Amino acid sequence: xxxSVNGALALRPEIEKVVxxxxxxxxxxxxxxxxxxxxxxxxQVEVYMRGRSSIPVYVENAAEFLxxxxxxxxxxxxxxxxxxxxxxxxxxxxxxxxHEIGAKVFGFIxxxxxxxxxxxxxxxxxxxxxxxxxxxxxxxxMYNNGEFPEYDKYNAEMEAHLAQALVDVEKEADPWAAxxxxxxxxxxxxxxxxxxxxxxxxxxxxxxxSYAMCYWEEQMWIRTKSITCPEFFHGMLEIVEAETPxxxxxxxxxxxxxxxxxxxxxPRICKNYTIIDTKDYELKGISEEFRGSIxxxxxxxxNNRVDAHMEAELCHPLExxxxxxxxxx
Numbered sequence: 237x238x239x240s241v242n243g244a245l246a247l248r249p250e251i252e253k254v255v256x257x258x259x260x261x262x263x264x265x266x267x268x269x270x271x272x273x274x275x276x277x278x279x280q281v282e283v284y285m286r287g288r289s290s291i292p293v294y295v296e297n298a299a300e301f302l303x304x305x306x307x308x309x310x311x312x313x314x315x316x317x318x319x320x321x322x323x324x325x326x327x328x329x330x331x332x333x334x335h336e337i338g339a340k341v342f343g344f345i346x347x348x349x350x351x352x353x354x355x356x357x358x359x360x361x362x363x364x365x366x367x368x369x370x371x372x373x374x375x376x377x378m379y380n381n382g383e384f385p386e387y388d389k390y391n392a393e394m395e396a397h398l399a400q401a402l403v404d405v406e407k408e409a410d411p412w413a414a415x416x417x418x419x420x421x422x423x424x425x426x427x428x429x430x431x432x433x434x435x436x437x438x439x440x441x442x443x444x445x446s447y448a449m450c451y452w453e454e455q456m457w458i459r460t461k462s463i464t465c466p467e468f469f470h471g472m473l474e475i476v477e478a479e480t481p482x483x484x485x486x487x488x489x490x491x492x493x494x495x496x497x498x499x500x501x502x503p504r505i506c507k508n509y510t511i512i513d514t515k516d517y518e519l520k521g522i523s524e525e526f527r528g529s530i531x532x533x534x535x536x537x538x539n540n541r542v543d544a545h546m547e548a549e550l551c552h553p554l555e556x557x558x559x560x561x562x563x564x565x
Contacts, residue, residue: 276445408518
């Protein structure tokens, strides 16, 4: 994992070259387009930039982009996307549509031999680390736009410390994750039809949504519901009872107060809640001012250990799918 993260960070010169070319050419907007987990990652980078940058940045679900379109999307727009296999049908069609309009496309595709590589105007192939690659793009865009003067300091810290810090998080989280998974499995056996609720906001919202959907539903076949922290108080709070299973993700970006509001409410009603707070982990070598920008990666590290122990508790390999890519639909 250390090699994987450091390898992704080493892509920075390639990413900078592409981003610099994009900004030198000019554009009217950046569109992060994805579906499923890649859409979630797109939401994370958009909210990261929203409060920091004047660059027009939008997120599109690929399937909705194909059906509804977007009048703001023009021949001068830039598409940024990520794909593991380069074969997801909605993404293939969305990139085709973008080119039909005349836009340029910057892709991150894990497999360099994937046919979709040829659909990109710029493409970087490196496995995994999707969110990290997206944030590297965002940081360069903002730096070039005069909005990230700490760019060099930030990158120096990440390249020196991030990989080891994330591994340290997994090591520290592992005993807790084993206990959490055991309790969740026992609850699941007793209440197989009860959804498990996941709550988060800011750059944790993409993590919350994708973790509930891509991991617990798709990989573990456990019913879930995900909700943002501000929206928790406009519906979901009414169905929370003492035994309702609720897991709250708390990060360290500007939306942390929204998560803390949920944290303060839950103990008044519920006794079956869990709080995962990235602030509980040291992240040696990472400055306080930069922790919020990687809190989604910290949460992912914690959940990696939860996944491993849930897999063992369920006796269910997480790569198994009943329907996804198993049949036409």
